[in-house]
Amino acid sequence: MRSMEISRRRFLALLAAYGAGPTAIGAARAQPSPVGTDSRSLYLSARKNDGRYEAAVFDEKGNDRLVIPMPDRGHSFALDPVRGRATVFERQPGFFAITFDVAGKSPPQTMQASPGRHFYGHGVYSPNGDIMVATENVYEAGQGVLGIYDSSGKGQYRRLGEWSSGGIGPHEIVLMPDGRTVCVANGGILTHPDYGKLQLNGDTMHPSLAYVDMHSGELLEQVFLEPSLRKLSIRHLVVDAAGAVWFGCQYTGTAQDRPPLVGRHRRGMPLQLFTGPDEALRSMNNYVGSMAANLAGTVIATSSPVGGKVLFWDAQSGKFLESRDISDGCGVASAQEYQFIVSSGRGTLQRLTVPGGDETIQQSPGISWDNHLRRLRYSAAATTQG
Numbered sequence: 001m002r003s004m005e006i007s008r009r010r011f012l013a014l015l016a017a018y019g020a021g022p023t024a025i026g027a028a029r030a031q032p033s034p035v036g037t038d039s040r041s042l043y044l045s046a047r048k049n050d051g052r053y054e055a056a057v058f059d060e061k062g063n064d065r066l067v068i069p070m071p072d073r074g075h076s077f078a079l080d081p082v083r084g085r086a087t088v089f090e091r092q093p094g095f096f097a098i099t100f101d102v103a104g105k106s107p108p109q110t111m112q113a114s115p116g117r118h119f120y121g122h123g124v125y126s127p128n129g130d131i132m133v134a135t136e137n138v139y140e141a142g143q144g145v146l147g148i149y150d151s152s153g154k155g156q157y158r159r160l161g162e163w164s165s166g167g168i169g170p171h172e173i174v175l176m177p178d179g180r181t182v183c184v185a186n187g188g189i190l191t192h193p194d195y196g197k198l199q200l201n202g203d204t205m206h207p208s209l210a211y212v213d214m215h216s217g218e219l220l221e222q223v224f225l226e227p228s229l230r231k232l233s234i235r236h237l238v239v240d241a242a243g244a245v246w247f248g249c250q251y252t253g254t255a256q257d258r259p260p261l262v263g264r265h266r267r268g269m270p271l272q273l274f275t276g277p278d279e280a281l282r283s284m285n286n287y288v289g290s291m292a293a294n295l296a297g298t299v300i301a302t303s304s305p306v307g308g309k310v311l312f313w314d315a316q317s318g319k320f321l322e323s324r325d326i327s328d329g330c331g332v333a334s335a336q337e338y339q340f341i342v343s344s345g346r347g348t349l350q351r352l353t354v355p356g357g358d359e360t361i362q363q364s365p366g367i368s369w370d371n372h373l374r375r376l377r378y379s380a381a382a383t384t385q386g
Contacts, residue, residue, distance in 0.1 A: 041377060044086055044102070045331050045343055046074025046370035055088040057102050057376070060335065062349045062362030066104045071096065075121030076172070076372035080151070082129035087111075089134065091370070093193040094119035097134070099157065102376065109156055114147065116140060117162075118193055122172045125151065126214065127179040132157060133214050135170040135184060139192045142200075144170040146184065146212060163217030166210030168201070174237045174245065175214075182214050183245050187233040189252065199252060207234045209245065209265055223271050232259050236290055240315040241297025242266075248288030248302050261288050262302050262311070264318060274313060276320030283309045283323060289330040290372050294338055299354055301340050305330040305371075310342055312354050324352050331373030343369035 041060045046053070053073050057066040068088070075091040087099040095118055100108035113119055116138060123134035130152040136145050144165035150158040167186025174183050188207035190200040207230065211221040225232055231253035238246050244266045251259055260273035261284050275281045285307035292301045293315065300313040305328045312321040324342075331343035335351055342350050347364040 041335065041375055042102070043333060043341065044077050044079075044088075044374045044376065045372065046070070046076075046088060046091075048073070048368040048370070050366045055086075055098065055100070057086075060341070060361075062364075066100075066102060068098060068100050068108055070098060074370055076123075077374050078123035078125050078132055078134070079374060079376065080125040080129040080132075082125075082127075085125075085129070085151075086374075086376075087123060087132060087134075089119045089121045089123060092118070092120050092197060093137065093139070093191065094121055095193075097123075099151075106154075111149075111157055114159055114162075117145070117147065119147075120169070120171050124173050124175045124182060127175070131160075131214065133173060133182055135165065135173050136162065137169070137191065142168060142190050142192075144168050144184075144186055146170070146173070146182070146214075146217075148214070163212055163214075164219070166212065166219050166222050167206065167208050169233070170210075171235045172237045174239055176211070176239065176245075177243045180213060180215060181211050181220060183237060183239075184210050184212065185234040185237050185247060186210055187235050187250075188230070189233050202231070202252065205230045205233065205252070207232060207249075209234060209237075209247065209271070211267065221267060223265055225271065229259055232261075236288060238291040238293050238300060239297070240264075240293055240300065242315070244315070246291060246293070246300050246313075246315070248291050250288060251286035255286065257286070258282060259286070261286065262300075262313065264315075272318060274318045274320065276311065276313075280311055280320055280323055283307045284311065290332050292332045292334055292340060292373075292375075294340065294354070295334050296337060299338065301332045301342075301352075301354075303330050303332045303342065305345065310340070310352065322355060324358060326350055326352075330371045331369055333373040333375040335375075341373065341375075343373050345369060 053070040055068040073091045074088045078087040089097045095113045097111045117136045120135040132149040132151040134147040136147045145162040148160045169187035169189040186208045188205035208224045232249045236248040260275045263273040284304040287306045289305045290303045311323045328345035329342045347367040349361040351359040
């Protein structure tokens with residue numbers, strides 16, 4: 001079994017490779033212009049850079065502002081808009097997470113997964129930043145849980161306990177507009193770290209969306225895909241302007257099948273699934289890797305790195321709008337009003353306007369951007385996220 005502890009010697013050696021000792025970790029490769037005083041858009045993503053794993057904060061031109069070394073591959077982030085913190089989670093099955101000040105003003109804090117659990121790569125903070133919730137796997141029992149952490153202090157986070165996620169394989173989690181409810185995508189895929197990401201329950205999947213009160217653990221509402229779509233793993237989520245949850249799926253059935261991969265759910269209503277034109281559905285190659293909404297929450301972007309496509313949908317009607325080609329493009333985040341920035345595993349950062357053209361921001365062959373891209377928005381008085 002893979003070790004669940006990060007070697008301190010390994011981590012310090014990693015820092016030394018960046019020219020940073022243990023007392024200087026928070027400033028590792030930090031650039032000028034403190035994040036908290038910058039009014040421009042900033043972005044976070046995990047990446048592999050010339051063989052080194054990193055979490056990077058960069059501006060809209062692709063210039064690094066802060067780089068945090070990591071012992072292994074990262075996935076996505078939980079963002080704390082109040083204190084200007086971010087937590088990057090190791091890729092599934094993940095046994096560590098690193099919390100850092102995005103301005104690089106204090107040392108990062110590394111957190112180990114609780115015994116018998118691993119992270120799924122996603123999490124959220126409460127609106128005041130006092131609680132962090134992470135999707136986790138109790139892998140011997142094969143149960144999905146939401147790990148609840150006290151993040152109110154300045155030091156290490158304290159695990160308060162866990163709530164059931166309502167299913168197996170919870171992946172992405174989003175905070176709903178009420179600031180208390182979280183929606184979690186229970187992908188339905190049973191895994192165990194002894195076997196990596198190998199699916200152990202192909203015939204018994206039961207994917208769902210679950211709405212959970214983050215403070216009490218009460219399961220407020222849960223909706224399931226119909227039995228004929230049980231091999232459609234719900235993976236990624238984004239909330240639109242009307243407070244509806246959009247979800248993207250990855251199909252684990254026969255490659256020749258073409259099930260719908262994108263859907264929407266409004267509380268108290270049945271799930272809705274959207275296919276778009278036949279060619280658009282085929283182009284996703286049964287895989288949605290990431291999702292984002294534009295600043296107004298009126299356009300939804302869904303990326304498919306295996307299909308080399310990003311598709312755009314009207315959030316109100318569910319109508320397919322258009323698609324763009326970007327090889328191995330997966331990370332996607334809002335930019336200007338009708339713009340998105342997309343990152344790829346081939347080192348590309350690209351700005352896409354809907355409708356409109358494309359602009360390559362950066363092409364770095366030595367960099368491989370990971371699956372998710374998150375946008376940070378700051379003002380002098382407060383921080384918001386998108």
